[in-house]
Amino acid sequence: MEDFLQKKEIKLRKIEEIISPTKDYIKNKNNFDFLPNSLRKEYDLKTTENISAHGYDRFARELIEKNREGLILDCGSGKRPEYQDNVVNFEIVPYETTDVLGIGEKLPFIDNCFDAVLSLNVLEHVRDPFKCAAEISRVLKPEGKLYCVVPLMCPYHDFPDHYYNMTHSGLKNLFEDFLEIDNQDVIASGLPIFSLTWILNSWASGLDDETRKSFLEMSVQELLADPVSYLEKPFVKNLAKEKNFELAATTALWATKPSLNINDQDIPLFLQKRTEIYKLLNGRGIEIGPFEHPAKLSDNCTVEYCDVISTEEAKDLFPEVDHQNLVEIDHIIDLDQNGLSNFENEKFDFVIINHVIEHLFNPVLAVLECIRVLRPNGHLVIAVPDKKYTFDQERPLTTFQSIKDRIKREPAHPIPEDYHEMITYIHKKLINASAEAQKNALEGFLKRREHLNIWDSKTFNEFMIQVLGLQNDSLKMKKKFTADENQFEYIAIWEKG
Helix, strand or coil: CHHHHHHHHHHHHHHHCCECCCCCCEECCCCEECCCHHHHHHCCCCCCCCCCCCCCCHHHHHHHHHCCCCCEEEECCCCCCCCCCCEEEEECCCCCCCCEECCHHHCCECCCCEEEEEEECCHHHCCCHHHHHHHHHHHEEEEEEEEEECCCCCCCCCCCCCCCCCCHHHHHHHHCCCCCCCCCCCCHHHCHHHHHHHHHHHHHHCCCHHHHHHHHCCCCHHHCCCHHHHCCCHHHHCCCHHHHHHHCCCCCCCCCCCCHHHHHHHCCHHHHHHHHHHCCCCEEEEEECCCCCCCCCCCCEEEEEEECCCHHHHHHHCCCCCHHHCCCCCEECCHHHHCCCCCCCCCEEEEEEECCHHHCCCHHHHHHHHHHCEEEEEEEEEEEECHHHCCCCCCCCCCHHHHHHHHHCCCCCCCHHHHHHHHHHHCHHHCCCCHHHHHHHHHHHHHCCCCCCCCCHHHHHHHHHHHHHCCCCCEEEEEEECHHHHCCEEEEEEEEC
């Protein structure tokens, strides 16, 4: 036991060096926990008393031996009967052998950090195997190796749930956009006989004694007729419902889309408040930085999307967001560098800019540019996060004077040192890290354009009053919601006079 704990301590120190600086976690005695309750709820993670405990096959062992001096990610390791020095056991269940708690769709590691990855009969249990495949590929080093096994004909088995089986073509489809496929095969433990014996044994165990006896006396020849001819046989119609689900050739689902009023209860409060604001919009407009919450507008609105990066770049830079919600960007713009110079004066009926200006070097310019491209009687919608409801809680508020001072300096764009508060107040584990680790973290914050401006609802309202004073109060507020009203953000809509 003492040897195991010593191995664990040494390995956890190695793991800490490759944790992404943008990820928050709890450091326990035996693992790093990246599963806050919010993530458990988002992915509907279920507690389970099932124990998945399997040894490594020869292919996994060969990979482990070849990379003794490196690190291997065992993604969905279960409870391994042997604890390897060079294997990071990644799980949703806190077994004593688990090193890191998390989900495969959001791996908490930096890019290109593992020499190899094992994913052994795991992807059928994740809610989004496509995200998992992308994340596995992201954390593999160049020339790193993946060994992945998935079921095709295996029955339903929940550890804690079972979503997808896949063909060899389906498995290839998961990874071929990221990795070069070296080989595909059916290993010994995946031969058809394993599916056949599993199905027959499970089928027999689901029958009453008399029916089971007659079922087991049937020959293979007797089971090769048209399936319809067996539907009234006791061994078919007496099989329990849970066994039918486990062994089914197909499963069916019926569903009804709920009314909007019923569905509202599942929509976050801040999005409900945004909808009330959006009802005041019509005509042609732009949304800047739509990201994962593009505005839901009425049919009276036509919108074009603007951002500093393309949709594909956003997917690479922000693997943690739901890529299905990302929209295609129509105009690539950098508000800090060029404002909205792509567009002429008074071009649009509305401009929406939600959760953008907190990231900007010059938020004053951004607001003034939004006003410039608005037509008379056009509307400007701005939302910013309130620090009290975000990871910025401990960071000091940004004053209008500090923004004015920043704008005057050279270089007139963000630099890594601008993000040092991220270390001081958020990623505090980096305070005592090496200079190189801090440098890499700051460059990562800059690349992701983390928050430069920190406001609460009161100070952002004051910021807007000062900015609009530069325009002789050319905008009049029509409606606003503070973070105390929606538990997240300040959002308001102004009309141009």
